[in-house]
Amino acid sequence: MLNEKEVLHAIVKRVLKHLDAGTTDSAEAPYRHPTWTYTDPALFEQERLKIFKENPQLVGFSPDLPQPGSFFTFDDLGVPVLLVRDNEGKVNAFLNACSHRGARLKEGCGKAAALSCPYHAWGFDLKGKLRTIYKEESFGCVDKAYYNLVKLPVEEKYGMIFVGLDPDMKFSIDDHLGDLAPYFAMWDFSSMELVNTHEWRLQTNWKLALDTFCEGYHFGPLHKDSVGDYAIGNLSLFDRFGPGQRHHRVAFPNTSIGTLKDLPEDQWTDVFSHFQLVHFIYPNISMLVSPTAVEFFQLYPGATVDSHMTRYRCYWRSDLSRPDQGRDPQAHFEFIREVVDKEDYWVSANVQKSLSANVKPFSTFGRNEPALINMHQAFLRGVGMTPEQAPLEKVGA
Numbered sequence: 001m002l003n004e005k006e007v008l009h010a011i012v013k014r015v016l017k018h019l020d021a022g023t024t025d026s027a028e029a030p031y032r033h034p035t036w037t038y039t040d041p042a043l044f045e046q047e048r049l050k051i052f053k054e055n056p057q058l059v060g061f062s063p064d065l066p067q068p069g070s071f072f073t074f075d076d077l078g079v080p081v082l083l084v085r086d087n088e089g090k091v092n093a094f095l096n097a098c099s100h101r102g103a104r105l106k107e108g109c110g111k112a113a114a115l116s117c118p119y120h121a122w123g124f125d126l127k128g129k130l131r132t133i134y135k136e137e138s139f140g141c142v143d144k145a146y147y148n149l150v151k152l153p154v155e156e157k158y159g160m161i162f163v164g165l166d167p168d169m170k171f172s173i174d175d176h177l178g179d180l181a182p183y184f185a186m187w188d189f190s191s192m193e194l195v196n197t198h199e200w201r202l203q204t205n206w207k208l209a210l211d212t213f214c215e216g217y218h219f220g221p222l223h224k225d226s227v228g229d230y231a232i233g234n235l236s237l238f239d240r241f242g243p244g245q246r247h248h249r250v251a252f253p254n255t256s257i258g259t260l261k262d263l264p265e266d267q268w269t270d271v272f273s274h275f276q277l278v279h280f281i282y283p284n285i286s287m288l289v290s291p292t293a294v295e296f297f298q299l300y301p302g303a304t305v306d307s308h309m310t311r312y313r314c315y316w317r318s319d320l321s322r323p324d325q326g327r328d329p330q331a332h333f334e335f336i337r338e339v340v341d342k343e344d345y346w347v348s349a350n351v352q353k354s355l356s357a358n359v360k361p362f363s364t365f366g367r368n369e370p371a372l373i374n375m376h377q378a379f380l381r382g383v384g385m386t387p388e389q390a391p392l393e394k395v396g397a
């Protein structure tokens with residue numbers, strides 16, 4: 001098990017070195033990224049098929065299914081999914097479709113002792129087994145064993161729930177996360193409480209919306225009246241994890257981290273209050289972990305290449321009813337929501353307009369934006385291209 005103090009102190013030491021030198025973690029060189037990747041409908045279709053359907057999806061956390069019988073539905077990727085915790089405490093994932101004639105079994109979230117179809121009242125247990133056929137004598141004799149709900153692969157670990165959208169997919173959370181997993185094991189997200197949730201449906205490609213979570217170069221200018229008040233900006237640590245180095249973590253220090261510079265390490269306190277740790281879990285999750293909260297952002301392709309949906313769920317890592325150093329969970333949620341809404345996503349939407357006008361062949365990611373370079377190269381590999389094949393020639397640059 002990783003030692004949290006050692007992990008956090010190592011981060012601070014790396015930041016302080018950069019602070020002294022006026023540097024930041026960097027890529028070798030700036031990178032030209034072709035803008036058609038944000039506007040091309042054929043690539044968009046490939047992404048939906050290969051990047052989303054072929055990778056496990058982080059759909060929620062253990063506290064979203066607090067008790068036996070708790071359920072929630074997931075419909076963000078075109079496959080209707082029903083997640084249920086059974087009486088043994090195990091999480092099951094089913095196609096949210098009745099085995100009789102396909103009606104949706106549940107909507108939203110809630111608690112149920114069993115699953116009864118609203119259409120003709122067939123009854124299933126929490127493991128998806130068909131138990132009762134309404135008016136069975138007139139329906140006729142069928143072998144119930146062939147009418148269980150369709151199971152989807154699912155795993156719950158470290159308080160996280162991942163689902164595969166193809167019944168034949170095999171995955172494990174540890175294999176998927178690779179060397180990122182020990183960090184989540186160290187924190188374990190099984191006892192958080194949901195503060196609030198918000199959804200955006202915007203005219204922005206899903207990858208463009210993700211970009212805003214990957215660099216601190218914009219903190220000073222774009223967030224001058226919000227995050228820019230306390231974050232250093234343009235100084236970040238970048239680390240890659242997992243198979244193909246597809247996941248990443250960016251540490252964004254606050255100006256307060258400077259107070260640790262002149263203190264001996266054994267006098268450092270509240271170390272985790274001096275930076276923000278933003279994790280990208282391939283292909284579509286941005287997750288900011290702090291001592292008090294987890295800001296969980298799920299991003300999904302919309303109906304067209306230039307549209308997407310983000311769901312933001314804010315979880316509190318301690319008891320919501322307990323005042324935590326004077327921080328009000330709802331005010332915290334509102335602050336983050338407003339920053340993303342009025343600043344990050346405002347700019348993403350106006351960037352999409354300029355990209356969709358199709359006059360500019362490439363955007364450029366600076367050396368100081370290494371996470372963007374890494375993430376977009378992973379997306380290209382995800383649809384079967386190599387970074388070398390990719391695409392600058394296609395736009396004639």
Ligand code: FES
Nearest residue numbers: 098100101117120
């Ligand atoms: S569709 Fe479910 S019982 Fe008929």
Ligand SMILES: [Fe+2]
Nearest residue numbers: 212218223344
């Ligand atoms: Fe931002």
